[in-house]
Amino acid sequence: MDSSLNYEVVSHDLYRGPNALEKFVDRIEEELINIQADLSAPAEMIMVPGDLKTYNKATECWICKKPFIKPSQEALQKFEEAKHRLLEVNEWEASMGEDHPEKKKIQKEYREALSALNRKVKDHDHINGKYRGSAHDTCNKKLRIxxxxxxxxxxxxxxxxxxxxxxxxxxxxxxxxxxxxxxxxxxxxxxxxxxxxxxxxxxxxxxxxxxxxxxx
Structure with a gap:
């Protein structure tokens, strides 16, 4: 099955006999494991001719329909500072050969600063790989599987x-x-x-x- 609403029967099981519901639950648990395996490996993005041009011209998020707004100077400055601190951590670890004591904290600050920019990103279907449109970073993350x-x-x-x-x-x-x-x-x-x-x-x-x- 793909998320463009094209359905396909991939398995068919028929059981008649004792403990039918128990057999049903066992089979469902097996199917769930297979589904989890499929969902754990998102498809690579597939962009056809014209998609990149459409993305560059887009002025609003296809998910929330709100416009893309240029980040404030304060948000940009916080991001640059967080990026600089993260680079310093990477350099420190490369020279010392061990994890920086504040690595997790600085990584979190970087992710938060990046998220605050709410920049325009390419959104795609993680099941079939098809490009869906331009989106706010936060909107895109809400659709993650x-x-x-x-x-x-x-x-x-x-x-x-x-x-x-x-x-x-x-x-x-x-x-x-x-x-x-x-x-x-x-x-x-x-x-x-x-x-x-x-x-x-x-x-x-x-x-x-x-x-x-x-x-x-």
Whole structure:
């Protein structure tokens, strides 16, 4: 599957027998490991002819739609000072052959000063590599994929009905992750988070039985 909404079935599993829910949870955990591996290696940016010209001409962030503003003189000065201190740390380490005692602090100050510039950067899809547009540095960072944090949707038809109850019991036994539910009422759940997994109900958007939705 790629993030341009072109979907492809990459695996298909059918199981009938005892402990079906336990088997389901095992399979989901295996899939999650594979997904984490994919997300941990972001694709390199792919820019086609014309993208660089468009980037250079851009005057607003494609994400927040706000204009790019030239950093203040104060922000530029703080950045230059932080960069100079970081260079001094690197030179000190090169000559001494050991870590500088204030390295982490100075690196943090440099990152904060760089972030304060909120400069224009190239944003791209980390899954397929396609260039998406020019963006503020802060906006770009908000779209970063955390391979152990980004929620992975798990679509279950009629999940908010009875189907979620036995599944919750099994999931709670198999994982140490905390269950977080969005309840509709005392007996129905709109969604459920289990660690990185987010269970969602497709019936809320397609209010028909699967026998009517499946193309035969």
């Amino acid at each position: 955390g391979f152990f944090k980004t929620k992975v949707p798990l679509i279950c038809h009629n999940f908010r009905g009875y189907d979620s109850h036995p599944l919750m019991k099994v999931v709670s036994k198999f994982t140490a992750d905390k269950l977080n539910c969005i309840p509709e009422n005392i007996g129905k759940y709109k969604a459920m988070d289990v660690g990185q997994l987010r269970f969602l109900d497709s019936f809320q958007h397609m209010g028909m039985g699967l026998d009517k939705l499946v193309i035969r």
